[in-house]
Amino acid sequence: MNSSLAVAALILFVSLMLMLPLVPAFVELRRKSDASPLNVVQQHAGEIRHFANSFRTYIQVLEPTLQQCVASGTTASGILSDGVEYLALGRCDDSQTLPIQQPGAVCPVTIASGSDLVLPPEITFLRDVYAGGQFRGGDSNSYRAILGEKNVHLGHSSRVSRWAHAVGEFSAEHDCELSGRISSDTCIRLQGACNFLRLNAPQIETGHVMHGEDSTLLNSEDDTNASSGVVQRFLHDGDFEVHAGELVTGNIVARGKLQIGAGARICGSVKSVGDMILGAGVSVQGSLISGKQMLIGPDCNVNGPIIAERALHISAGTRCGSLQHPTTVSAPRIEAEEGVAVFGTLWAREHGEVVAS
Amino acid sequence: MIYVLYFIVFVICVYTARHYWFTLNRLFGFQRHPYIDIDTASWPLVTVLVAAHNEEKVISNILSALMTVKYPEGQMLVIPVNDRSTDGTRVIIDDFVERFPGRIQPFHRAGGKGGKAAALKDAMELVTTEVILIFDADYIPGAGLIKQLVAPFFDPEVGGVMGRVVPLNVGTNLLTRLLDLERTGGYQVDQQARMNLRLVPQHGGTVAGVRLSALREIGGWNDQSLTEDTDLTYRLLLHGWKTVYQNRSECYEEVPETWAVRIKQIMRWAKGHNQAMVTYGLRLLLGKHRATLRERIDGALLLGVYAMAPVTLLGWALALAVFFRGVAPLHGVIALFALTAYAALGNLAAFFEIAAAARLDGTRKRICLLPFLILGFAVSIFSVSRAALSQVSDLVTGAELHWDKTERFRKVL
Numbered sequence: 001m002n003s004s005l006a007v008a009a010l011i012l013f014v015s016l017m018l019m020l021p022l023v024p025a026f027v028e029l030r031r032k033s034d035a036s037p038l039n040v041v042q043q044h045a046g047e048i049r050h051f052a053n054s055f056r057t058y059i060q061v062l063e064p065t066l067q068q069c070v071a072s073g074t075t076a077s078g079i080l081s082d083g084v085e086y087l088a089l090g091r092c093d094d095s096q097t098l099p100i101q102q103p104g105a106v107c108p109v110t111i112a113s114g115s116d117l118v119l120p121p122e123i124t125f126l127r128d129v130y131a132g133g134q135f136r137g138g139d140s141n142s143y144r145a146i147l148g149e150k151n152v153h154l155g156h157s158s159r160v161s162r163w164a165h166a167v168g169e170f171s172a173e174h175d176c177e178l179s180g181r182i183s184s185d186t187c188i189r190l191q192g193a194c195n196f197l198r199l200n201a202p203q204i205e206t207g208h209v210m211h212g213e214d215s216t217l218l219n220s221e222d223d224t225n226a227s228s229g230v231v232q233r234f235l236h237d238g239d240f241e242v243h244a245g246e247l248v249t250g251n252i253v254a255r256g257k258l259q260i261g262a263g264a265r266i267c268g269s270v271k272s273v274g275d276m277i278l279g280a281g282v283s284v285q286g287s288l289i290s291g292k293q294m295l296i297g298p299d300c301n302v303n304g305p306i307i308a309e310r311a312l313h314i315s316a317g318t319r320c321g322s323l324q325h326p327t328t329v330s331a332p333r334i335e336a337e338e339g340v341a342v343f344g345t346l347w348a349r350e351h352g353e354v355v356a357s
Numbered sequence: 358m359i360y361v362l363y364f365i366v367f368v369i370c371v372y373t374a375r376h377y378w379f380t381l382n383r384l385f386g387f388q389r390h391p392y393i394d395i396d397t398a399s400w401p402l403v404t405v406l407v408a409a410h411n412e413e414k415v416i417s418n419i420l421s422a423l424m425t426v427k428y429p430e431g432q433m434l435v436i437p438v439n440d441r442s443t444d445g446t447r448v449i450i451d452d453f454v455e456r457f458p459g460r461i462q463p464f465h466r467a468g469g470k471g472g473k474a475a476a477l478k479d480a481m482e483l484v485t486t487e488v489i490l491i492f493d494a495d496y497i498p499g500a501g502l503i504k505q506l507v508a509p510f511f512d513p514e515v516g517g518v519m520g521r522v523v524p525l526n527v528g529t530n531l532l533t534r535l536l537d538l539e540r541t542g543g544y545q546v547d548q549q550a551r552m553n554l555r556l557v558p559q560h561g562g563t564v565a566g567v568r569l570s571a572l573r574e575i576g577g578w579n580d581q582s583l584t585e586d587t588d589l590t591y592r593l594l595l596h597g598w599k600t601v602y603q604n605r606s607e608c609y610e611e612v613p614e615t616w617a618v619r620i621k622q623i624m625r626w627a628k629g630h631n632q633a634m635v636t637y638g639l640r641l642l643l644g645k646h647r648a649t650l651r652e653r654i655d656g657a658l659l660l661g662v663y664a665m666a667p668v669t670l671l672g673w674a675l676a677l678a679v680f681f682r683g684v685a686p687l688h689g690v691i692a693l694f695a696l697t698a699y700a701a702l703g704n705l706a707a708f709f710e711i712a713a714a715a716r717l718d719g720t721r722k723r724i725c726l727l728p729f730l731i732l733g734f735a736v737s738i739f740s741v742s743r744a745a746l747s748q749v750s751d752l753v754t755g756a757e758l759h760w761d762k763t764e765r766f767r768k769v770l
Contacts (some may be wrong), residue, residue, distance in 0.1 A: 001750075013523065014568045014740065021728055022728050022729075024725040025725050025726050025727070025728050025729055027725070028722050028725035028726055029531060029726060029729070032528050033722045034720055034722030035527050035528030035534060035719060035723070036527065036528060037523060037524060037525050037526075037527050037537075037609060038523045038524075038527075038541075038607070038718055038720070040499060040523055040607040040608070040609065048396070090694040106469065127504070156552060195398070200396075200397065201419070225686070231570075231606045233570075235514075235597050236649065237647065251513035252513070253513055253514045253597075255649075268513070269511065269513040270513070270514070271512055271513050271514045273514075280684060284620070286511070287511040287512065287513075289391070289511070289512045289514075291391075303399075304399070304511055305395050305398050305508075307391050307394070307395070307511075307512070309391050321397075325399045326397045326398070326399070327397060327398055328394060328395045328398055330394035330395065344397035344398070345396055345397040347394045347396075349394070
């Protein structure tokens with residue numbers, strides 16, 4: 001081989017070696033197998049009732065069957081278009097006829113009831129459950145999802161793994177584990193030691209809540225000052241304390257820890273980059289935001305959203321939002337004592353729990 | 358000469374470390390999305406400004422999308438800011454005004470200073486709400502986006518909000534695919550890491566929001582700036598306001614489809630960014646203001662990103678000079694080790710960041726295009742360096758900065 005040929009062969013070989021890593025790139029450029037825009041959620045936008053609404057649409061095909069079952073007082077079974085087996089019940093006591101009476105049994109079919117539905121205890125429902133009327137679940141049951149057109153009541157130590165929605169009131173006895181999205185068009189009531197993640201209803205109550213009038217946080221003059229548009233901002237670079245009983249008109253931002261003394265009133269929003277502690281009976285017209293942990297003392301009233309980036313403890317008697325001004329309470333970990341009322345959304349990203357006061 | 362080279366190598370190493378820090382934070386660190394859960398609230402009045410200069414190809418898409426977003430009725434006013442358009446933009450806007458009475462208030466601007474900042478500045482006479490959102494006309498907001506962008510303003514420390522930009526015309530050609538990868542890295546990793554680490558997420562001037570009181574406090578829109586978004590980020594920071602990034606508030610945009618348009622776009626960004634660096638750099642690092650130490654350092658590094666292109670080119674030239682003059686210390690041993698280490702780790706940093714971003718997005722095959730990014734980087738480094746040189750020459754000759762609109766490629770509906 002002459003030297004020129006050897007050099008040319010070497011150059012060709014090196015060029016091929018250099019091109020080798022580019023082969024997958026050229027293939028992808030030509031095939032365009034992953035060239036569509038990133039899928040951005042455009043429509044349902046995290047709507048908590050999305051799954052409930054989808055399930056209602058999905059179950060609509062059973063409507064005639066359910067009406068027939070209710071009219072004749074019978075049960076019917078069959079297979080839905082996607083191959084899922086269902087059991088349609090016409091009477092509230094039909095569940096007594098289910099082949100799943102013994103404790104620990106597993107029910108593998110979708111249950112749809114045209115009227116009230118009462119379920120026996122200690123059953124695992126692998127498929128969604130639909131109740132056209134009132135829903136009452138037995139103790140220690142495990143559900144994938146529940147849609148109730150009226151009230152939904154779970155017995156103690158029950159578990160919901162995906163979602164539950166009640167058009168009426170949703171209530172859960174003590175020690176329930178609500179892992180998914182729980183929503184109601186009227187009210188959610190959770191008893192002690194219930195775990196939760198995401199709750200949404202016009203009114204959410206933990207344990208027994210003392211019902212008074214919708215709180216009037218501030219008098220009308222304060223309210224006018226705070227809502228007249230631009231409010232003053234107080235920026236503090238370190239820790240800061242609002243003294244007990246003090247009235248502050250404006251937004252407070254503390255770059256350190258923030259402590260608000262008992263009975264203080266804030267006509268504005270409050271932010272702390274560090275921990276935030278509210279004493280008893282504090283009123284805040286705007287939002288409460290903490291970069292770390294937040295402890296809200298007893299009998300506080302907060303109108304705006306409450307966000308803690310690490311953990312949140314809400315003491316008994318506290319009201320978050322109101323029927324007129326629903327709000328969001330969110331933190332990775334939330335402890336709500338019995339006797340707390342939240343109007344709107346209560347969202348624990350990792351773990352939420354109702355604890356004894 | 359050798360000390361200049363040492364300095365350049367040091368700065369490049371700092372940026373390399375920064376890339377790794379951000380990427381590792383995104384992969385393994387604590388992720389901050391504090392406001393994304395706010396889905397129920399007494400939503401405030403909001404004004405949505407849509408900047409439009411000859412946007413007949415795209416303006417109807419964004420206005421249609423805004424008319425279908427989920428935001429309480431009567432709480433949102435859309436103001437299309439028609440900046441001296443000579444095409445059919447005005448007609449399209451007026452048609453929407455008729456079809457959606459009370460929901461759109463047009464601002465037709467026939468004259469005045471050019472540029473987005475100048476147009477927004479003039480449009481502020483119509484704005485009365487505390488929360489303002491800004492979109493460029495080629496964006497298509499989703500149903501929940503307005504609430505997501507408004508939510509951070511419940512935090513009284515927040516002055517600005519930035520959402521995530523997602524290219525829509527990804528599959529058009531190699532350029533759009535490369536820009537898609539660049540955007541993925543920039544938002545999914547860079548911006549979110551800054552948010553996680555409480556650094557300086559950058560306001561992008563679109564899919565973004567600003568608090569009226571904060572804007573007034575910092576003196577309004579700066580119509581002298583070529584990149585009003587960068588300018589806004591730093592003025593907010595210097596006045597104690599935070600800009601926050603919402604990674605899950607995504608919005609489609611159109612990216613340039615030709616290299617000429619891309620080069621023009623990146624040159625404008627570079628000039629605007631360098632302008633902000635000169636204006637705010639020293640003040641940010643050494644001045645007396647409310648920014649934290651980490652914000653000062655990150656903010657300064659962010660200001661310097663476009664300056665790094667000419668600096669890197671200078672570094673290459675110096676390295677060649679040093680090599681041929683034989684002045685490398687220890688007979689080039691240190692240089693050899695440094696070069697090997699940098700080839701293994703340094704060059705990889707940007708690619709690692711983009712690959713990690715693609716993985717976080719759950720995309721697979723598009724990572725294969727990663728080697729082609731060299732091409733994009735090469736074009737950027739020379740374009741940005743050219744912009745810097747022309748900026749220096751403009752400074753000497755006293756020429757005014759000129760704002761160039763980015764050309765659109767969507768077909769007219």
